Amino acid sequence: MLLYFLIILPSLFAVFLLFSYWQEWKYRRKPYYKLADVGWRQTPLPPASGKLFSLAMLGDVGAVATDGTDPVLKIFEQWQQANSDAGMSVFLGDNIYPVGLPPEGHRHRALAESRLQTILKQLQQYKTDTIFLSGNHDWNKGRPDGYQYMLRQEAYITEALGSKDTYLPHNGCPGPVALQLADSLLLVIINTQWWVQRGEKPLGSNYNCPYSDIEEFYIELNSLLRRNRHQRIIVAAHHPLYSNALHGGKFTIKQHLFPLTAAHKRFLIPLPILGSLYPFYRKFWGASEDMSHKRYKRMRKRLLQIFHRYQNIIYVAGHDHNLQHFEKRGNHYLVSGSGSKTSFVKKGGSATFTLEQPGFVVLNYYQSGEIWLEVHVTPLANTDTTPDLVIFRKKLESIVVPQQQPV
Template identity: 65%
Template sequence: MLIYFLVIVPTLLFTFLAFSYWQERKYRRKPFYRLSDLGWKRLPPPPAADLQQSVALLGDVGAIATDGSDPVMHLVQEWQQEVAAKGTMIFLGDNLYPIGLPDVGHRHRPMAEARLNTLIQSIKQYPGSGVFISGNHDWFKGRKGGYDQMLRQERYVEEHLGQEKSYMPHNGCPGPSTWQLADGLLLVIINTQWFVQRGEKPLGRKYECPYDDIEEFFIRLNRVLKRNTHQRVLIAAHHPLYSNAQHGGKFTVKQHIFPLTAMHKRIYIPLPIFGSLYPFYRKLFGAYEDMSHRKYKRMRKRLLRIFHRYSNLIYVGGHDHNLQHFEVRGNHYIVSGAGSKTAFVKKGGRATFTLEQLGFFVLNYYSNGEVWMECRTVPAEAGAGADVMFRKKLASVRTPLAAQ
């Protein structure tokens, strides 16, 4: 019996871990497609002339290069040239790493300002429109002073961009804020950071928020969706509701065996048992920004309870640094958080598509009522056009939206 535990069990465990690691190595940074979507390349979208509105979903762009060499911003420029004034850029939060926009004199201020100016300029030089949403890093990750940090970024964007709907929801309120992007196309923006925020967060007339009880938020959100069932509704926020990545409790075998690589990629000290404690904690209980944390879990449950009453909703977030798509109960859930960083994403599960690569999703709305999703990534060769890694029709209505 002693030999069994000392030899056979460790051998089986090592074999399992080695096989799991080999499997991960095979599909990391490679696209995963649900079986029914393997033939996506054979399904061409409607003609570009029928395009009504295109929406670029840019998540977690807070570490972009400011010298004009950033590959994702080059993809953005390419998309802008294609769609011209028919486009809307949505920055899905974590617009500035590591701590948002600090006060003047802080050591991170010059770089944060340069990055924010780059994002603002990408909207100002473009005939379309753009809007910023705040994420956890923009709120100083919930620490003391996070609310002021977010307000500082909002005011900076509004001052330098000079557009009415440049930062939403206003004043860090929960929302929901709405924007009629085109005929038959409504954008709804939610400040999900409000629900997981630890420090000060606004609510009530004192903060210029329209209600004093957070229950009113869910009532208003349901009312907005109920009144707009005749439209295509796009819901944008920072935190995803489905994810096969770290904030969804998914970790690599490497993170279990070599947990110190999370601190520095070269610290390969094997801790095969103790190393699993941290991933298991994140999966079962979670940090404040994880789906398993009680605050996140409560928010997610309430939102999904409302969304499941409707169909053809598209909800998009960032937060996890990869590209994912889920189709659940007639609605679509997108993670578009690979604007400046990438991280592991697990294949399979409820996901129809996953990819660990720099890029972003685009939603194209056509005059015939069809809605197409497109995943654009940084090309393997410099100077080449965007690599379209996935394209899928998400919705279709019989009556053209423009005619409604």
């Protein structure tokens, strides 16, 4: 019996870990499709002449290459060229790594400015209508002085693009901000970093925010959605409400066995069992940027309570560095956070699509009222040319109440 516990059980456990690791390695960079969506390539698209508007949603672009070789910016350029007349790009936060835009003289300032200028110059070249949101890295990784970092970035971007409405919500307020993109298509922007931010964060007339109690935000958001039940509504934010990745508490077997790789990928020191403490902490208690953290959990619960009352919402976020799609109670929840980095995403579960690959999602709106999701990615192999690959396409169904009311 003692031999059984000392040899056989550990051996079986080791075999299980090795098999799990092999499965993760084999499928890690391959797309996962829900069974009903496996044949997505055979689904016919509406005619191109009927496309009214296109939204490119790019998250976590803050580590783009500044030498003109960035693969995501190359396929984004192709989208810009194809949608110059009726298109808008939305940057979903974490626009500059590692700590947003520091003050002059800071050791990260030159790199931060170079990365941001790379993006802004491309936007200026094509005169692309654009909105930037802020994420936790733009607020100095959520540190108490992050509000000043965000204001500095907002001023820099709005001056470069010549409009204060290119960075929303204004002044770091929670939102919501509504923009009519086309007939029956509404974009709503919220600043989810406000809820998880430590230290100073704006609220009330002293900060030029429209209300002084955060409960008024939820009342206004619900009222906005109710007044526009006849429209298709796209909600843009930084933090996802559903995720099969790190911020949703999902980790690889390698991260359990080699937890020090979270600090540096070369720290391959095996710490079985002990190494699971860090993933379990992130899953059940969480850092401030994780769904399991009390502030994030409270925000997520309140937002979902409101969204679940409607069936015409597409919620798009970044934060996790991968591409994901979920369908919940008649609404759609997307993660588009692989604008400059990629990280593990778990297959299956309640997701209909997942992929760890550089890229972004596009939402195309047609005269018929249909919205089609397209996931645009870069090739994994290095090539002289960078074709824009669509790795997944799906019509995002919804139930829209036929009533006409203004925004």
